[in-house]
Amino acid sequence: MAEAKYVFVTGGVTSSLGKGIISASLAKLLQARGYSVTIQKLDPYINVDPGTLNPYEHGECYVTIDGAETDLDLGHYERFLNVPTSQANNITTGRIYQTVIEKERRGDYLGKTVQVIPHITDEIKRRIKLVGSRNKFDIVITEIGGTVGDIESLPYIESVRQLKWELGSQNCIVIHLTLVPYLSASAELKTKPTQHSVKSLLEAGIQPEILVLRTEKNITGDIKRKVALFCNVEVDAVIESVDVSTIYEVPLKMLEEKLDQTVLRKLALPVSKEPPLSEWREFLKRLKNPKHFIRVGLVGKYVELPDAYKSIAESFIQSGAVNECEIKVEYIQSEDITNENVNELLRDMKGILVAPGFGSRGIEGKIISAKYARENNIPFLGICLGMQCAVIEFARNVMHLNGAHSTEINQKTRFPVIDLMEEQKSVTDKGGTMRLGSYKCTISKNSLAYKIYGKSEVIERHRHRYEFNNRFYDDFKKNGMIPVGVNPDSNLVEMVEIPAHKWFIGVQFHPEYSSTVINPHPLFVNFIKACIN
Ligand code: GLN
Numbered sequence: 001m002a003e004a005k006y007v008f009v010t011g012g013v014t015s016s017l018g019k020g021i022i023s024a025s026l027a028k029l030l031q032a033r034g035y036s037v038t039i040q041k042l043d044p045y046i047n048v049d050p051g052t053l054n055p056y057e058h059g060e061c062y063v064t065i066d067g068a069e070t071d072l073d074l075g076h077y078e079r080f081l082n083v084p085t086s087q088a089n090n091i092t093t094g095r096i097y098q099t100v101i102e103k104e105r106r107g108d109y110l111g112k113t114v115q116v117i118p119h120i121t122d123e124i125k126r127r128i129k130l131v132g133s134r135n136k137f138d139i140v141i142t143e144i145g146g147t148v149g150d151i152e153s154l155p156y157i158e159s160v161r162q163l164k165w166e167l168g169s170q171n172c173i174v175i176h177l178t179l180v181p182y183l184s185a186s187a188e189l190k191t192k193p194t195q196h197s198v199k200s201l202l203e204a205g206i207q208p209e210i211l212v213l214r215t216e217k218n219i220t221g222d223i224k225r226k227v228a229l230f231c232n233v234e235v236d237a238v239i240e241s242v243d244v245s246t247i248y249e250v251p252l253k254m255l256e257e258k259l260d261q262t263v264l265r266k267l268a269l270p271v272s273k274e275p276p277l278s279e280w281r282e283f284l285k286r287l288k289n290p291k292h293f294i295r296v297g298l299v300g301k302y303v304e305l306p307d308a309y310k311s312i313a314e315s316f317i318q319s320g321a322v323n324e325c326e327i328k329v330e331y332i333q334s335e336d337i338t339n340e341n342v343n344e345l346l347r348d349m350k351g352i353l354v355a356p357g358f359g360s361r362g363i364e365g366k367i368i369s370a371k372y373a374r375e376n377n378i379p380f381l382g383i384c385l386g387m388q389c390a391v392i393e394f395a396r397n398v399m400h401l402n403g404a405h406s407t408e409i410n411q412k413t414r415f416p417v418i419d420l421m422e423e424q425k426s427v428t429d430k431g432g433t434m435r436l437g438s439y440k441c442t443i444s445k446n447s448l449a450y451k452i453y454g455k456s457e458v459i460e461r462h463r464h465r466y467e468f469n470n471r472f473y474d475d476f477k478k479n480g481m482i483p484v485g486v487n488p489d490s491n492l493v494e495m496v497e498i499p500a501h502k503w504f505i506g507v508q509f510h511p512e513y514s515s516t517v518i519n520p521h522p523l524f525v526n527f528i529k530a531c532i533n
Helices: 019-032 073-081 093-106 116-134 154-167 192-203 221-231 247-256 259-266 278-288 306-322 342-346 363-375 385-397 448-453 470-479 522-532
Strands: 005-011 037-043 090-092 139-144 172-179 210-215 238-242 292-300 325-333 351-354 380-383 416-420 435-443 457-464 466-468 482-486 493-497 504-507
Touching: 005 019, 005 154, 019 037, 019 073, 019 139, 019 172, 019 247, 019 259, 037 073, 037 116, 073 306, 090 093, 093 116, 116 139, 116 154, 139 154, 154 172, 172 192, 172 259, 192 210, 192 221, 210 221, 210 259, 221 238, 238 247, 247 259, 247 278, 278 306, 292 306, 292 363, 292 522, 306 325, 306 522, 325 522, 342 363, 351 363, 351 385, 351 522, 363 380, 363 385, 380 385, 380 522, 385 416, 385 466, 385 470, 385 493, 385 504, 435 448, 435 493, 448 482, 448 493, 448 522, 466 470, 466 493, 470 482, 470 493, 504 522
Parallel strands: 005 139, 005 172, 037 090, 037 139, 172 210, 210 238, 292 325, 292 351, 351 380, 380 504
Antiparallel strands: 416 466, 435 457, 435 482, 482 493, 493 504
């Protein structure tokens, strides 16, 4: 089989132009044309992974099946492609340096001065090529985080320059994404920032093959010709990426702009006939023509930055489309919720989701929200910490275990209904040491969860240190909160529900990580259905 071909996606002018969405959209189109594609994200920061970052810094931490804590862009890749990613799909500068320094200590470079070039760049290139060769992909799309010109991304840009040279022009291309701002005072779109940005790439030795221009207004043929002329690219390799109402429309826009065809031509790969993308179009049709409208409350403590709950927000969009329902997610700061104002804050919500999280800030507000949902028979989905809060609430108010808590928050509680997992007790390092990635969950036959999944064995992704304390298992069951999902190997409780309630489910795992456009997660789909009824 032929070697994989490589497409690099860089960004210029500003950050947040949507390199992740462009990469995912291109991958989607190439996949629809029959190519096997994967996407990789290179992050220039020095953390080994984003697991130790506060969500306010970098948005949600996305978790892969193999338990890697990764950049949220990997979530977009999975949602678009419906193909799982892994640790190898996200690389940080921290991880590169860690590997090189370990090799140095082992003596692998004995006698040599270890330097950015070639040692760091070699390690970057090794990891880029590894994704392509390991799973025999036709095309690897590698997105480089940050903006061209950043000090931190220099070794990555240099690695791309070397790879272009080593692999040859038909095996390796660069797409550069820039901003074409609109100046309303002069009613003009401006290309100068793009020209400058391409100049900085050229200074680093890279001539991009394709330019994607992010813009608020449609770009004229004249502008495309001007950019092509100044930046040494072909006119049809200047692609417009105009603002659209949903990210899920971007693949169709890129198809119109022939981004996929241009890429295939540059890589000397055959262009088959245009893919119908029927499932995708059907999804968009449902998304844009809702028959219902509901408000759902998302109770969390990082609500000022919606990116902190990216996968949950996208799961709502996907499950909303299935149910032909427009969902307005109301982000509610859990710190603000009190017994006095909870009714005012939550009464218009058709459903309540209590979000994952860590630490004590805002915890009582989450517990109050779970109580409100339980007492008012409002559909409730508690995810990870959200489930733990529902368990604490039930213990306190139904089982009368006064002061019941999680030992994450109160180590001295008399009723530690949520407690540290046994294997976590000796763990001191914070990075990459939680219960991470996929674990099995066996579901009881007569439960709501069983009805929803339609099977008794599922696999779901995790990211937590604390768990339901099995010492209280029978008590909960007796009082009407049933642990309906359990891990068959460790006996850890994975799901609880209250059969007397209309729809009340808490899950220790994260269904939001595995919800995709083609396969929206059944828990979300059914939760929304219950909210509509
Ligand atoms: N803080 C809780 C734990 O570690 C929940 C984690 C989460 O919500 N992802 O178990």
